[in-house]
Amino acid sequence: MSATPTGVRSRPTAPVPTDLAQPVVDVRSDATRIGAADWDALVEPPGFYNSRPWTRALEQTHGATPVLAATAAGQLVGVLPTWENTQPAGLFSLDEMTRGLLAPREQALLWLGTRRSTVNTITCVREPGLRRRTLTALLETARRLAAGQGRSGIVWPYLTRDAAREIASCHPLAQEVLHAADAIVDVPADGMEGLEAAARSKSRIQWRREQRLFREAGGSVEWVPLSSEICEKIGPLLARTRDRYGSPGGTAWMRRTLAGQMSSGVARNAVVALTRTGSDLSAAAVFYRHQDWIYGRYWGTSDSAPPYAYYTLTFYAAVDWAAAHGCRFLHLSVPASPAKTARGARLSPLSLVVLPTGPRQEIAEQALTRHNDRMAAELTARNSPVSPAWPSCSNSGEA
Template identity: 25%
Template structure:
């Protein structure tokens, strides 16, 4: 196995990348990663694994420098591994390398799925070793793989070393498979009481709000501050610049037809918005924004902008599922979404110091939280939770 460092996707043939990337995963696509690269949000190095003398890519790993000032909570490692970073004391505020596509939630591995399991492990071990070498060269203590889905963690677990750390994320992925052919078929799958509540929420929303779907490119300056407002109310640091860059990357990667903003207006004023990205047969709800005005009417704008209206759009476009994202997991689960676990992994670049004390309380608190939630609402949680809890 050889692992090459490549500074840009321009140096990788599109066909070679498409052969290894999962075609159903927007965040593995060359279009998304290329747009993110062009946005200049963070310097990137791509690790490409091949057999010597063969052009086919067996696995790939984007690596980004992580800085604490970026203000994007999704990829802010100190929120997820504060104990490790406090003990490591990274120089100059540099936190480590981020592995993956810096995309949203549910990160999946870019590895040839046609390979036997043992060979996939060989590929991932080679990529892991190469990532650790890059971290050592840059004087960084860790490589972080954030928001791995259960399948990715299952593949990655055999290459985890003795100095690695893994823990459940504090948020979970939610996805809604669309039954039948229209919104009524979706409603029919919900329990009677929930179905009655949803009809009420949809009815109040449609009586108060008018909706408009526009190309995301046209709404970035309107939507970005609203997204920042929502995150700030939940105590999450975010910057308008970081959101603007990410929304621009969506628009650049997908085009006007597939990257859209759902604007919710009350008396002509935009009070809420959802960001919708279509990729193959899936619709991603990547962001939600709300007007920074406590006096603005709120006729169930959140669930209409992030679930009901996206479900209607997905049916109209003949799609199979809606990725409803992370956060508000129980509210989304009651409305039909499956709750799927996510994992964080920290790869130690040069081994942990044996005398260092790591506070395990945050990780145990998260595990307890999910265990209690799953016990109280077992039907909302996918069986894959069993292997993690």
């Protein structure tokens, strides 16, 4: 017999509110398996390099890697790309990143975040309860994925200190390791005029001198969109600088990378600063805009470039462009060199989160605390000013 009286319709089950739902995580083969609008709705203002178009551009250049997608009540609530570190050197060498605290076994770990990105953010819903459950579910799924691949753990690098601690608090075996610092410029509404007004006299004189010498040598700055034609022209310049600092691939790699950005649509976020010497293109800097942030990504120059072209294009002109277009932050990325802080950038600490697939933490707590305190002291002493996030960088958990 039916439990529903004759002539009376049963009421449909009310959907579970999203903020109360339990996230379910599945592994997608690539970024195209997740809707662009749903993904990018979760991306925070500093999260450009974790956006779907940027991730897709990397896939088109280097090949697809699994992406974790968390859903709750039928809605996307979290995204986490994964990748395999097959070139463990420099900025992606665990031994170098952690001063030997973590053994050099990069290929034994599954890496989280965007491929070879020195900026990672949390791509999740904002509601605190659901956000925490989503992060926990993403970490557990990443652990299982790593274990299934025969790996000993997972590592999520280049996170802000606050993000790393938030992630680490979501799993009892997760640990936060301070390993680098970002260089960020707070852009005044009036651009360089505002920065100069707030700077010390010595700095102000230096900045103005560098800009003057650039102009006196015939230097000027032209801003253009990143088009296919511009990609062809700037590719050799950008590759030349990469080659100088030991990055492989040459012009073919650079052009393939930019072509991937054109194809994914992320080039729509790009703007390029150009300098010409006579009729020849002698310097170029590529930036990407996301909400009120602008990110400096690529730089290239020839021997004929005017003096101080690097600082003019990547900093002085960029600050004015950012101010004119409503951007509040200019991201100069790692390494957070004294040259960047000498021109008004502040430092923001970057941490990685490491989590084993087994039952034991990777690092002894006392050793981790000593490392984090030592790193904070060294970076603070070497660079000034620093962001408010620097106090209490130890693993003590204090705010």
